[in-house]
Amino acid sequence: MSAIPISVENLRAGYGGDDILNGITFDVRPGEVFTIIGPNGSGKSSLIKVLAGIVPVREGRISLFGRDVTHLKTAQRIAAGLAYVPQEFNVFRNMTVGENLRLATEFIGLRGGVAQSERDRVLGMFPDVAGRLGVQAGTLSGGQRQMLAFACALISAPDVLLLDEPSAGLSPRLAGEIFEAVQTVNAQGTTVILVEQNVAAALPVSDRVLVLVNGAVRRLAPATDLKARDDLAQLFLGEA
């Protein structure tokens, strides 16, 4: 088994007649926080969805720890160690917090005591969520909802976690809590692929950053390199 958690080669994908991602290639290193930034509509969510198996690959190859998963379904990728938290609508709103968590265990085939201890383990990380098990998920605040979605994704103890803008719309304090949770999970050995608009807040927790512009890799560099630059805007616009 290769140690490379995610390897993407020459990836092309899109919707309908249009390609949104054109020839993307990168490797994610074991144990890193790999952050994808880029302007609105540049294809960040699409890229994450392709990795999660929601949007089909048109050309190229994706491998997970050396195993070709290009044509595997989402469920199979989850079984192989992947978890994905969508950008929006990432909890079942008409179900309670407790039911959301139960579903997360049931989707991956955990039952009974094992499922319960798995839920308890994850809830330990999110006290805010743990105290609201009987509440409808749709009535949670944005931050709590994001925590719940995060918690559900962690139920499978994934090796690779895909997070699509987990801090979107949150206050700086809540965003901080989210990034803290990202670091905690990462410290426990999970490789994280993070999409963020909030570049300033994301850089400190990131190891490397991929700048995606117009569905192509504009740049891939250590986060420390980007921190030193103040021309991010130019990078986005394509002049760098």
Place this chain on the structure above:
Amino acid sequence: MAQLLVNGLVTGLIVALPALALSLTFGILRFPNFAIGAMLTAAAYLAWVLNFYGGVPLVAAALFTVVLFPLVALACDAAVFRPLRDRGPITLLVASMGLSFVLENLCRLMFGNEARNFDMALTRPYRVMGVRINFEQILTAGVSIGAMVLVYVILIHSPLGRAMRAMSDNPTLAAARGIEATRVVSLTWLLAGALTAAAGILIGLDRAIDPQLGWNYIIVCFAAAVVGGLGSPVGAVVGAIGLGVIGELATLVVDPNYRAGVAFAAIALVLLFRPNGLFGRLEIRK
């Protein structure tokens, strides 16, 4: 008054079953299954065939039908709906109309247009505090309430029921979590088929069985599901019982021929104030 209430309740309880079936399939498959009427007809005939030709006692025939008919529903899905799953609600609605036509005419072809009856003894109605209640009404109420409790328990307390609700709530997220959609869809058809079968038989007890049997229930079924909030199981049940009771009570003030009108006026009123129905919720659209 009490008599009307009882009659209305029983009518509502019959309609509640197919309305619930309609609501379940709508929640998961996102199209209104127009064939619900023809499915009621087909189920009634299936029980009748077992009872009349097969010589199976009515109770056993009914039980067989409730077990067998869900498989028919599953077969209909495999033959008609599954190949069109990604084509959008209008295509599926039209397909369900086609299925409706086929099912109804299959019944007509095999058993003709004449009205059939189950082989059962007539019983005298009971009188309870001045209200006439016959055995079929008690049976109907019992079966219907039992079935609804069962569906409730499945939806709330079983993993597959939870998966159904999750898929109805947010199909995209369910897919992202790796839910096995095919299994959930199959379970939904099995449940809907069982509910439809039970209702078809109860209707057959109440009136004669003919190829048009289900037609009389399509509109009120849809009305109940819509007023309750399409896709909401509780809403469908409340809508059906409410419509049944209002329809009967309306005969106190208007000519019985217009009772449907009163019920529909009530629907219009509800939808005016709650466009998504009583228990409807805002759909997630992107």
